[in-house]
Amino acid sequence: MDANARARLAPWLLASYGLVLVVVAVGWHLGIEARQLGRLGGPMLALALDGVLPLALVYGGYRLVKTATPGEQIWTVFVWSVVGSASIGTLIGLSVVIRQFEGGTVAEPVFVTLLSVEAGAVAGLVAGYFAIQARQDAERAVRTAGTLSFVNDLLRHDLANGLLVIDGRASILHRQLESTDARNAVEAIREQVTELDRLIDNAGAVAETLAGDATFEPVDVVAVTGEVVDRIQRTRDVPIDVRGPDGATVRANDAVRPVIWNLVENAVEHGAAATDRPDRAAARERTGASTDSSRTSEADAVLADRDDRPPVVVGIEVTADAVEIHVCDDGPGVPHDKRNTIFEARAGETHGGGLHLVETLVDSFDGEVRLADDSGRSPCPAEMRGAHFVVTLPRS
Structure with a gap:
């Protein structure tokens, strides 16, 4: 039939x-x-x-x-x-x-x-x-x-x-x-x-x-982070400290750029802006503090003492099989009642949608994104008590 x-x-x-x-x-x-x-x-x-x-x-x-x-x-x-x-x-x-x-x-x-x-x-x-x-x-x-x-x-x-x-x-x-x-x-x-x-x-x-x-390929997240930070700083008067090695490749594609962009922009939006703390720029000039990745823990102590640490820090660390991207800010942090839903899509909220996109893309890369409890054991200064996001991506 x-x-x-x-x-x-x-x-x-x-x-x-x-x-x-x-x-x-x-x-x-x-x-x-x-x-x-x-x-x-x-x-x-x-x-x-x-x-x-x-x-x-x-x-x-x-x-x-x-x-x-x-x-x-x-x-x-x-x-x-x-x-x-x-x-x-x-x-x-x-x-x-x-x-x-x-x-x-x-x-x-x-x-x-x-x-x-x-x-x-x-x-x-x-x-x-x-x-x-x-x-x-x-x-x-x-x-x-x-x-x-x-x-x-x-x-x-x-x-x-x-x-x-x-x-x-x-x-x-x-x-x-x-x-x-x-x-x-x-x-x-x-x-x-x-x-x-x-x-x-x-x-x-x-x-x-x-x-x-x-199709995923090796992507240097250090280079991508540098481009993102440079672009954001052209329009936002907020110091952003980038710390990490000269290069770190992960298995991803160009979509890793929106991941870093959304996290850094989120930190800039919710961190204490440089314009709210005018003494920072002058203090930075007096101490000669830089945003170079070679800054040591002693320099961190100096910046903390002078209340001159940057409001946003992006730290990159390479482990045996992964690359960790830490994004920290010195803002009020994420309220405890929102920590479990921070990555959920929320209609009408741009930043909520951005974090949801971050989680979705990171999952597509077989990675993980989480909201850390504190800045301990990370490239971020211990004095930063704001939000601390960590993206873990597989090394290429």
């Missing part, structure tokens, strides 16, 4: 199978059992059970047709129903035969077997229905993923082309303008175009990572 024929016959076959079971039940209870017993009471009660149960198959076929379920999928439900009926019916039937072979007494063997056949048919109907629902959901998910992938590629392509035009026109203006202020403004435009172009690339990496289609 070809697919088209099955699709046309499927609902009728399902309903017919239910009616056949009803006819068998009626024939047995009223045609045979009633004559054997000489009364109708017991057979009628039995018929009320195994004569009504198969009608679920008839109603199931009707409902599937009314909901415009494709005939091929109704065929799947029919097959599941027959398989369930045969499986349970055979199992119970064999148990009855074995019991009789042993000389045991089995009350109402036909009734028990018939009831098990019908119960298996209805169970198969339910299982088949959920099977086609799962298949429909999977097909819908594939279509949605394909559509989102197409829209993502289209938007990135069009935005990249638009930014290329803007950069080209800005380049022409830069060569022709004589005003220093105007040339600086054009330079700012070109710089922003470069950053937006980088964000487009990162968006593609994030989409591929979340979809499970990304």
Whole structure:
């Protein structure tokens, strides 16, 4: 039987199978059992059970047709129903035969077997229905993923082309303008175009990572951290201290940049800003304190004594099989009642969404992100009592 024929016959076959079971039940209870017993009471009660149960198959076929379920999928439900009926019916039937072979007494063997056949048919109907629902959901998910992938590629392509035009026109203006202020403004435009172009690339990496289609490769998180911090400090007047080795490669892709960006930006937002503590800049100039990764613990003590430690510290440590990225701030920290839900997505809250994205991406890298209890045994100064996030990524 070809697919088209099955699709046309499927609902009728399902309903017919239910009616056949009803006819068998009626024939047995009223045609045979009633004559054997000489009364109708017991057979009628039995018929009320195994004569009504198969009608679920008839109603199931009707409902599937009314909901415009494709005939091929109704065929799947029919097959599941027959398989369930045969499986349970055979199992119970064999148990009855074995019991009789042993000389045991089995009350109402036909009734028990018939009831098990019908119960298996209805169970198969339910299982088949959920099977086609799962298949429909999977097909819908594939279509949605394909559509989102197409829209993502289209938007990135069009935005990249638009930014290329803007950069080209800005380049022409830069060569022709004589005003220093105007040339600086054009330079700012070109710089922003470069950053937006980088964000487009990162968006593609994030989409591929979340979809499970990304290809991971060695990524130097020290270099990425330096770029992120440099970019943030161009727009935020907050000292950020980066500590760590000259290089540390992890198994990831460009989507690691949003991970570091969101954590550092979160620390800048919630840490004590440099503008709130104006004495820091002057103290830093007096002490000659730097943001170089070679700062020692003695320097930390000096900074603490002068109340000049940076409000945000990013420390990178390399272990035997992983790279740890510590992001600390000197803000009020995370309230105890929010520590267990800090990475959950929260509608309408930008930073909550950023931390949720961080956790999702880190999980995709087979890593871990956590909120540490304190800054002890980390590159962060012991005096920093704000939030302390730790990202652990597998080494490349």
